[in-house]
Amino acid sequence: QQQVKQSPQSLIVQKGGIPIINCAYENTAFDYFPWYQQFPGKGPALLIAIRPDVSEKKEGRFTISFNKSAKQFSLHIMDSQPGDSATYFCAASSGSGGGADGLTFGKGTHLIIQP
Amino acid sequence: DVKVTQSSRYLVKRTGEKVFLECVQDMDHENMFWYRQDPGLGLRLIYFSYDVKMKEKGDIPEGYSVSREKKERFSLILESASTNQTSMYLCASSLGRGLSGYTFGSGTRLTVV
Numbered sequence: 001q002q003q004v005k006q007s008p009q010s011l012i013v014q015k016g017g018i019p020i021i022n023c024a025y026e027n028t029a030f031d032y033f034p035w036y037q038q039f040p041g042k043g044p045a046l047l048i049a050i051r052p053d054v055s056e057k058k059e060g061r062f063t064i065s066f067n068k069s070a071k072q073f074s075l076h077i078m079d080s081q082p083g084d085s086a087t088y089f090c091a092a093s094s095g096s097g098g099g100a101d102g103l104t105f106g107k108g109t110h111l112i113i114q115p
Numbered sequence: 116d117v118k119v120t121q122s123s124r125y126l127v128k129r130t131g132e133k134v135f136l137e138c139v140q141d142m143d144h145e146n147m148f149w150y151r152q153d154p155g156l157g158l159r160l161i162y163f164s165y166d167v168k169m170k171e172k173g174d175i176p177e178g179y180s181v182s183r184e185k186k187e188r189f190s191l192i193l194e195s196a197s198t199n200q201t202s203m204y205l206c207a208s209s210l211g212r213g214l215s216g217y218t219f220g221s222g223t224r225l226t227v228v
Contacts, residue, residue: 036219042222044219045219103160103217104160105150105159107155108158
């Protein structure tokens with residue numbers, strides 16, 4: 001059972017465009033939603049994360065939008081650059097209150113920003 | 116910066132061999148995790164540990180075991196390697212249970228022939 005569904009699988013955007021990656025989850029106990037960025041040959045690195053008590057979080061050019069009622073969250077990259085080309089993973093966990101599992105990841109989105 | 120070091124970048128092992136993948140973190144993190152990454156399947160949790168000598172099964176523990184004798188070290192063991200265990204293995208550590216970011220190692224690409 002896939003608990004976090006991520007789309008699209010791949011995405012090509014022109015430089016300066018705004019790629020949007022979407023994730024949907026099923027487990028209402030999830031309360032921590034991070035995004036990870038992975039470059040070839042490297043492990044994933046935390047990019048930005050959100051808790052369900054806010055609907056949006058911005059860090060630099062990266063923004064997470066969160067819709068608790070729809071159980072969906074998305075990553076937007078403003079003014080995208082070729083250096084943003086990477087694989088992006090959304091994830092979720094039920095970390096608060098103890099008894100948590102590890103992060104459950106989406107299947108990833110391979111993003112290419114064309115010059 | 117927290118550093119998570121995986122002992123081998125590439126490994127080639129034969130079917131039936133016992134394989135040890137080692138992971139060390141240097142920031143006194145309580146939690147450590149092993150994931151495998153396969154194209155089109157994303158990252159799947161194999162085992163995790165909240166404390167020394169503690170371990171919990173993840174989503175795909177079959178064919179694997181783990182050992183955490185010291186806080187900084189978390190080992191993944193393939194008791195009898197099989198070709199379907201050919202994959203990229205990623206170790207991660209974190210301070211809190213899912214509330215803080217994970218720091219990943221660079222991965223070990225294991226090929227079982």
